Amino acid sequence: QSVLTQPPSTSGTPGQTVTISCSGSSSNIGSSAVNWYQHLPGTAPKLLIYFNNHRPSGVPDRFSGSKSGTSASLAISGLQSEDEADYSCAAWDDSLNGVVFGGGTRLTVL
Amino acid sequence: EVQLLESGGGLIQPGGSLRLSCAVSGFTFSNSAMSWVRQAPGKGLEWVSGISGSGAYTYYADSVKGRFTISRDNSKNTLYLQMNSLRAEDTAVYYCAKVGSSDWYNFDYWGQGTLVTVSS
Secondary structure: OOEOOOOOEEEEEEOOEEEEEEEEOOOOOOOOEEEEEEEEEOOOOEEEEEEOOOOOOOOOOOOEEHHHOEEEOOOOOOOOOOHHHEEEEEEEEEOOEEEEEEEEEEEEOO | OOOOEEEEOEEEEOOOOOEEEEEEOOHHHHOOEEHHHEEOOOOEEEEEEEEEEOOOEEEEOEEEEEHHHEEOOOOEEEEEEEEEEEEEHHEEEEEEEOOOOOOOOOOOEEEOEEEEEEOO
């Protein structure tokens, strides 16, 4: 059971916009910024969004993040087949004194 | 180019010990906090442990506290994870990750991972 809650799966067709949610509490998302990671099976995870809504260089602007209260979201616009991957949110938890992840959301591009 | 290369994984019996290593290059290792993150089969990512650049500060997930020890050798640009009293639930791919800022959840580079299987 992950501390941050994400839907296990979502899907979309090419060109669509999909949104992945990440729900937490006052001890984590409510008091910490949120990062998002993209993870393809058999490969190293990749930093996608940092500090809620910043993109590292090389990440397309189709990817955007937001945070409100104890929840965060990742939006992917202009969906492409190569976006098919697992997406995980992460934050610091003051109560656990450690990093917490969401359970991950598997995105399928139909 | 930043590179992180884990090694030391393998098959180990319950109760056994294993030491993972992560050799890094492409950045000033001693200036960067580092972490270990794992992913069990069919599960999400789980943060295991973190260590400051100097090695003076360490953090552990409750699930491994008292059994795992994180350390680093800045002269060798290498991160370690000593895993003792291993359990079946420790079976996972273990990734080392570079912390990109003072925020421990900000992993800007990851290794490819090393598989640890705990089974009799």
